[in-house]
Amino acid sequence: MLRRKARRVQEGDDPLDAAQERRVRAVLALGGVPQADLPDGVQQVRLRLLERTAKGYEAPRDVSAWAAVVASNLAMDWHRAKKRQERLGERLASLRQHEHPSGEDTSVLSLAVAQGLDELPDQQRQVLVLRFFADLPVRSIAQELGVPEGTVKSRLHTAVRALRARLHEDEVV
Secondary structure, eight states: OOOOOOOOOOTTOOSSOHHHHHHHHHHHHHTTOOGGGHHHHHHHHHHHHHHHHHTTOOOOSSHHHHHHHHHHHHHHHHHHHSOHHHHHHHHHHHHHHTOOTTOHHHHHHHHHHHHHHHHSOHHHHHHHIIIIISOOOHHHHHHHHTSOHHHHHHHHHHHHHHHHHHHHHTTOO
């Protein structure tokens, strides 16, 4: 049986590579964290990885998946701490700054999806973001969250159904 040695993070090393940082930023943003707070969220993920190493724990088997789950948990923490109206106002302002030249349809769909994500229960939002936006397989999500694969699949099914109903209800799709 081959055992992979965990890469030790040396002082001055960045524990996240560029691709992992982009994934962490995306998960945080999709979890509702405003653009202005994304650098702090990325630093929190780095800090947690460094703390894990400092405590002598083995490096995660898949640092990218581990970092995405930590980012998702951070986003849930932030989400719980803010009022819904503040969050929607910030996200609407962010959408206006990043509008695509393709027109209003993309902005309407983006806003509707963001609002639909806000209305999902935390656990459903978490698995939806990890699966479809962080592109993690169900097995990795289940392992990282410490729940059975069936639970992840059930939460995904319920979340997708609720989001689809919301988009149809708003006549966006």
